[in-house]
Amino acid sequence: MAEYNNSSSTTQVQGGTTLFSPYKIANFNFSHRVVLAPMTRCRALNGIPNAALAEYYSQRSTPGGFLISEGTSISPTAYGFPHVPGIYSEEQVKAWRNVVDAVHAKGSIIFCQLWHVGRASHSVYQPGGAAPISSTAKPLLEKWRILRPDGSYGAYPEPRALTTSEIPEIVHHYRQSAINAIRAGFDGVEIHGAHGYLIDQFLKDGINDRTDEYGGSLENRCRFLIQVVRAVVSGIGAERVGVRISPAIDHNDAIDSDPLGLGLAVIERLNNLQKELGRKLTYLHVTQPRYTAYGKTEYDKEEEEAHLMRNLRKAYEGTFMCSGGFNRKLGMEAVVQGDADLVSFGRLFISNPDLVLRFKLNAPLNKYNRKTFYTQDPVIGYTDYPFLTKGNQTQELNARL
Ligand SMILES: Cc1cc2nc3c(=O)[nH]c(=O)nc-3n(C[C@H](O)[C@H](O)[C@H](O)COP(=O)(O)O)c2cc1C
Numbered sequence: 001m002a003e004y005n006n007s008s009s010t011t012q013v014q015g016g017t018t019l020f021s022p023y024k025i026a027n028f029n030f031s032h033r034v035v036l037a038p039m040t041r042c043r044a045l046n047g048i049p050n051a052a053l054a055e056y057y058s059q060r061s062t063p064g065g066f067l068i069s070e071g072t073s074i075s076p077t078a079y080g081f082p083h084v085p086g087i088y089s090e091e092q093v094k095a096w097r098n099v100v101d102a103v104h105a106k107g108s109i110i111f112c113q114l115w116h117v118g119r120a121s122h123s124v125y126q127p128g129g130a131a132p133i134s135s136t137a138k139p140l141l142e143k144w145r146i147l148r149p150d151g152s153y154g155a156y157p158e159p160r161a162l163t164t165s166e167i168p169e170i171v172h173h174y175r176q177s178a179i180n181a182i183r184a185g186f187d188g189v190e191i192h193g194a195h196g197y198l199i200d201q202f203l204k205d206g207i208n209d210r211t212d213e214y215g216g217s218l219e220n221r222c223r224f225l226i227q228v229v230r231a232v233v234s235g236i237g238a239e240r241v242g243v244r245i246s247p248a249i250d251h252n253d254a255i256d257s258d259p260l261g262l263g264l265a266v267i268e269r270l271n272n273l274q275k276e277l278g279r280k281l282t283y284l285h286v287t288q289p290r291y292t293a294y295g296k297t298e299y300d301k302e303e304e305e306a307h308l309m310r311n312l313r314k315a316y317e318g319t320f321m322c323s324g325g326f327n328r329k330l331g332m333e334a335v336v337q338g339d340a341d342l343v344s345f346g347r348l349f350i351s352n353p354d355l356v357l358r359f360k361l362n363a364p365l366n367k368y369n370r371k372t373f374y375t376q377d378p379v380i381g382y383t384d385y386p387f388l389t390k391g392n393q394t395q396e397l398n399a400r401l
Pocket of ligand 1: 037038039040041070071113192194195244287291323324325326344345346347348373374
């Protein structure tokens with residue numbers, strides 16, 4: 001194997017914490033802080049995880065590593081992408097077990113991301129061709145296009161705003177899915193409250209136009225998320241539950257007039273809940289705005305972003321994970337400077353199944369091919385990205401370095 005210069009200045013932290021330092025949260029002992037970000041890959045044909053998923057997640061597993069699954073549908077109304085896995089039927093629970101077992105066999109810890117897309121859906125994905133559900137009846141703007149099962153793109157339709165009395169049933173679906181995830185062998189769940197999907201459709205004042213107890217004030221807009229967190233915690237215990245938010249990400253029109261204020265409001269409520277329970281959630285996972293700046297060579301919001309993330313980090317009383325636009329150098333800096341405990345990597349992990357080893361060695365990275373992010377081939381663009389080393393060498397080197 002080639003020799004690489006792994007002594008870049010950011011790794012030379014004598015005795016200090018780096019991306020490769022262990023991290024302990026409640027029952028989990030992570031051997032490093034390079035986390036697989038949740039990523040929809042559309043390979044679970046008809047909503048059932050299969051051997052391709054087992055291979056994909058197993059390839060990205062390291063001893064003591066941490067993986068978060070792709071967004072996984074909590075109910076039949078939760079879908080908005082083709083061939084997304086679910087976690088509400090017995091068939092799905094059983095099928096996930098094979099994936100989780102493959103990951104555990106490699107020594108990694110894996111959480112299931114619980115997902116409901118809300119209005120970011122289409123009647124083709126809905127039972128009986130119904131309208132998608134949301135906090136609002138306003139559709140997404142024309143500039144956003146939905147990927148339909150046949151691979152074509154179209155406009156998002158008008159959603160139906162949930163009535164107040166329908167909300168407890170959706171909250172129940174999150175709880176039941178979390179219980180199912182544990183039954184499937186997952187070590188915990190991440191509640192997807194980010195990126196303009198259902199929970200974010202309640203959080204953001206650019207979307208939520210409700211006049212009941214779920215709309216208007218910050219207290220009301222945070223209510224749905226906090227009810228979901230409480231319900232999931234009551235089902236599986238706080239130490240198995242992570243929460244993801246993205247107060248400053250405008251994906252799917254999820255704009256808020258005060259992202260920092262919203263982020264702090266969520267955090268205040270999570271902190272209070274933790275105090276009330278006398279236990280901590282596993283982590284808070286925050287996507288930073290750099291994520292949506294992809295393709296741009298210059299990124300001019302550096303200071304604004306750092307200010308937002310540091311304030312959220314400071315306010316949250318628990319484990320803080322960042323995501324969005326990180327490479328080895330930026331991830332290392334975030335951990336070294338104390339801006340994050342854990343860093344999740346998305347696109348680089350798609351094209352580098354052995355990302356952890358490559359980072360350790362400071363080795364060159366494979367480039368990702370965006371065209372195969374959401375296709376259905378079980379191999380191409382999914383499990384065929386090359387490793388640096390052959391056979392068991394990756395595992396051996398990971399354990400040694
Ligand atoms: C193909 C793809 C699918 C994604 N699917 C999800 C998802 O299911 N759930 C989620 O919370 N984030 C999802 N994301 C966002 C990633 O978790 C991550 O935050 C994002 O890619 C930014 O990190 P990166 O710059 O390291 O790629 C997705 C991103 C990509 C590229």
